[in-house]
Every structure is written in C-alpha cells, then in structure tokens.
Amino acid sequence: MMIDRRILTHFDFLLLLIVFPIVAMSFFLINEASQSMSIKQSIYIATGFILFWIIFFIPFRKLEKSISVFYWLCILLLLAVDIYGTTKLGAQRWIVIPGTGLSFQPSEPVKVAIILMLANIIYHNPPPREGYHLKDFLKISFYIILPTLLILKQPDLGTALVVLLMGFSVLFLIGVNYKIWIFILIVILVASPLIYGSLHDYQRKRINDFISEKPSYHVRQSVITIGSGGIFGKSKEDSTQTQLKFLPIATSDFIFAYYVERFGFVGAMILVGLYILLILHIFSYCFIDSKDYRLRxxxxxISILIFFYMGVNIAMTIGLAPVVGIPLPIFSYGGSSFITFMVLFAILENLLAFRFNFEYNSNPFKNINKKGPLAQLVRALGS
Structure with a gap:
C-alpha cells in the first residue's frame, strides 16, 4: 500500500532515534542480569514496536466515540482487578492474559485513555482566555479523578499520583482560572493530615523511612551501588552489588543504580541527557499550533509522564524521594509500562503526521476547482 509522501515529511524520526539507545541499553542490562528475563523483555519490545506501527495508522482525529468507549473499557478493567486480579509484591494490580502466562496492569492503558479523553474534551470545549471556570473544570476533572481512585484502591499510590499529577498538569498548561488552583492548594494543605492518616501502613512507613535520618535497606544498597560505579563504571564481574544480589529489584525499580554501577557517572549523565532531550523534544510540539488542542x-x-517517571525513579534510588513502584520509563524491566509508552509515541506520531488530513493513495489536487487558475496551472505543468 502506497503512503502519501507528505506523511513521511511530518513523521518525527528524531523521536525514535532518541528512544532506540535507551531501549538498547536497557535490554543489555536485563540480558546481563537474567537470560530468561531478557527473553520476556524481547517479546515486550517486539510487541511494543509492532503496536507502534499498527496504532500509527489509526485515525485518532476521527474516533471521538471510540475514544469514549476505550476510556470506559479501561475503567471496567480497573474494576475487574478486584475480581480477577493477581497479587505481586503485596499488591493486586495485574490481570493474567489467559493461555499466555503474561500479565498486564490495567493502570497502564488507562493513562492512554485519560490522555485521549482529555484531548477529545478540550478540543471540543477549548478554554476561554481567562482559563476554564469551575463548572468546566469539575467536568474535566471527573475523568482524571475516577481512575485515580480506582488505582489507589489496588493499592498503587505511586501510579495514582502520577495519573493525578499528569492530568492536572495538562489542565494547568492548557488553561484553568488561577483562583481554582489557589483553592485546591489551600484544600490540600488543610486536608494533608487526613490524607496521611488514610494511607496504608506500608505507605506511611515509606514516608517515614524517607524523612528519617537513616534510609531504608533498599535505598542504602542503592546509594552504595551508585557510589561504587565511580566515574566510568565497572565490568560485569566487578559489579558485586548487583551480581551478589545486594541491590534489590535490580532490573525494575532500582535499575538506574544497576546501570550506574556498570557505566558510572559518565553513563548516568548520558542516560539523563537522553531523557531530557526526549522530554524537551516532545514538549516542543505543544507550540506548533495553539489551536491544535489534540496535539497539545x-x-x-507524554512529556509530563516521562518527566515524573524519570524524576521520581532516579530520586528514589538516591534517597531524595520515597520508595514507590514507579519504573524508569522504557528502561525498567516489564511490558506494561514499555508498551504504554510505545502506544503513546505512536499516537503522537499520528497526530503529527496526519494533522493536515492526509490520506493514503490520495490525489493532492482532487479538491482543486477544475475551472480555477490553480487547476489551469496544474494542467499546464502536466502537459
């Protein structure tokens, strides 16, 4: 099937060029740690890239009703976790795909659903010059708060906070009346003791470990691992913190510490630099067209999600944030988060490449007035 060449001119190849080295370094570490895990990760990576190209050709700008259906389907999946969900690491967050042995977290596709739903709602009801007022703000906030509460119930405080912050950060950038933000800030400050008291015991323990003078065992081992990497890192045989299993959850939550032990401070700066470049590059598309609210x-x-995930995960490994189950985006072991980001990248590429309503095998001159001067020029050029 032929594709209009103008689509390729608007395809963001730089996005994939930034993503590839991050994924490659991640696979190298996972394969080094466990060959069995690397086999699963290769399946996740292949699935992610296949879905990327499939989803890239879905006309998201024309699927308004389907987006609503997808959103509510994700809500049903979150509800199904209570009935069919499996428990790992003390939390019931996963649903096993029958006959495959693979599992996924419904909290991952719900991020995609929230983003698409917000894009659809804001496109049809753009903010006035002074920003959204209370009525519109509450309507839009409902689609953020509902899945947040369901994720919090699993319990998954880290993901719930990321979803909440992502949704309201988008609203902040799009435009909400400043009086609403002041009111929300006051409510949070007043209700903070009640919020803390409603947390689970292990969640309060993580906060207490964070503010105490002596960090938890996980954080201590992570800091030791990062420090042992030095400037240029160590060989696999000399990476004793990881190889001797002193570093817990080395390929997922604390993979950054594992990476720094292998590649040192220089490697850490390269990885963080790639993430910063990726975030700024994606965020720059918010300024292409102020009226293209779907793209904005x-x-x-996406840029906010990557920033929060990267910032919290790295801060967690060096003791500057409480330990929460937030992976390093497209780097930590696991399929749910990786595939979610590949889907989001595909949606972004679709909105970029097809923002001028290009069609496959389209004739760029089919809508020209046959008697107009431009049509005469086209015929003259053709002859």
Missing amino acids: VVASA
Missing part, C-alpha cells in the same frame, strides 16, 4: 494535550501529557 498529547504532547504535554
């Missing part, structure tokens, strides 16, 4: 919402949401 999706670009800002």
Whole structure:
C-alpha cells in the first residue's frame, strides 16, 4: 500500500532515534542480569514496536466515540482487578492474559485513555482566555479523578499520583482560572493530615523511612551501588552489588543504580541527557499550533509522564524521594509500562503526521476547482 509522501515529511524520526539507545541499553542490562528475563523483555519490545506501527495508522482525529468507549473499557478493567486480579509484591494490580502466562496492569492503558479523553474534551470545549471556570473544570476533572481512585484502591499510590499529577498538569498548561488552583492548594494543605492518616501502613512507613535520618535497606544498597560505579563504571564481574544480589529489584525499580554501577557517572549523565532531550523534544510540539488542542494535550501529557517517571525513579534510588513502584520509563524491566509508552509515541506520531488530513493513495489536487487558475496551472505543468 502506497503512503502519501507528505506523511513521511511530518513523521518525527528524531523521536525514535532518541528512544532506540535507551531501549538498547536497557535490554543489555536485563540480558546481563537474567537470560530468561531478557527473553520476556524481547517479546515486550517486539510487541511494543509492532503496536507502534499498527496504532500509527489509526485515525485518532476521527474516533471521538471510540475514544469514549476505550476510556470506559479501561475503567471496567480497573474494576475487574478486584475480581480477577493477581497479587505481586503485596499488591493486586495485574490481570493474567489467559493461555499466555503474561500479565498486564490495567493502570497502564488507562493513562492512554485519560490522555485521549482529555484531548477529545478540550478540543471540543477549548478554554476561554481567562482559563476554564469551575463548572468546566469539575467536568474535566471527573475523568482524571475516577481512575485515580480506582488505582489507589489496588493499592498503587505511586501510579495514582502520577495519573493525578499528569492530568492536572495538562489542565494547568492548557488553561484553568488561577483562583481554582489557589483553592485546591489551600484544600490540600488543610486536608494533608487526613490524607496521611488514610494511607496504608506500608505507605506511611515509606514516608517515614524517607524523612528519617537513616534510609531504608533498599535505598542504602542503592546509594552504595551508585557510589561504587565511580566515574566510568565497572565490568560485569566487578559489579558485586548487583551480581551478589545486594541491590534489590535490580532490573525494575532500582535499575538506574544497576546501570550506574556498570557505566558510572559518565553513563548516568548520558542516560539523563537522553531523557531530557526526549522530554524537551516532545514538549516542543505543544507550540506548533495553539489551536491544535489534540496535539497539545498529547504532547504535554507524554512529556509530563516521562518527566515524573524519570524524576521520581532516579530520586528514589538516591534517597531524595520515597520508595514507590514507579519504573524508569522504557528502561525498567516489564511490558506494561514499555508498551504504554510505545502506544503513546505512536499516537503522537499520528497526530503529527496526519494533522493536515492526509490520506493514503490520495490525489493532492482532487479538491482543486477544475475551472480555477490553480487547476489551469496544474494542467499546464502536466502537459
């Protein structure tokens, strides 16, 4: 099937060029740690890239009703976790795909659903010059708060906070009246003791470990691992913190510490630099067209997600944030988060490449007035 060449001119190849080295370094570490895990990760990576090209050709700008259906389907999956969900590491967050042995977290596709839903709503009801007022703000906030509460119930405080912050950060960038933000800030400050008291015991323990003078065992081992990497890192045989299993959850939550032990401070700066470049590159698309709210919402949401995930995960490994189950985006072991980001990248690429309503095998001159001067010029050029 032929594709209009103009689509390729608007395809963001730089996005994939930034993503590839991050994925490659991740696979190298996972394969070094466990060959069995690397086999599963290769399946996740292949699935992610296949879905990327499939989803890239879905006309998201024309699927308004389907987006609503997808959103509510994700809500049903979150509800199904209570009935069919499996428990790992003390939390019931996963649903096993029958006959495959593979599992996924419904909290991952719901991020995609929220972003698409916000993009759809804001496109049809753009903010006035002074920003959204209370009525519109509450309507839009409902689609953020509902899945947040369901994720929090699993319990998954880290993901719930990321979803909440992502959604309201997008609204902040799109435009909400400043009086609403002041009111929300006051409510949070007043209700903070009640919020803390409603947390689970292990969640309060993580906060207490964070503010105490002596960090938890996980964080201590992570800091030791990072420090042992030095400037240029160590060989596999000399990476004793990881190889001797002193570093817990080395390929997922604390993979950054594992990476720094292998590649040192220089390697850490390269990885962080790639993430910063990726975030700024995606965020730059928010300024292409101020009226293209679909593109603005999706670009800002993806860049915010990567920023929160990267920032919290790295801060967690060096003791600057509480330990929460937030992976390093497209780097930590696991399929749910990786595939979610590949889907989001595909949606972004679709909105970029097809923002001028290009069609496959389209004739770029089919809508020209046959008697107009431009049509005469086209015929003259053709002859």
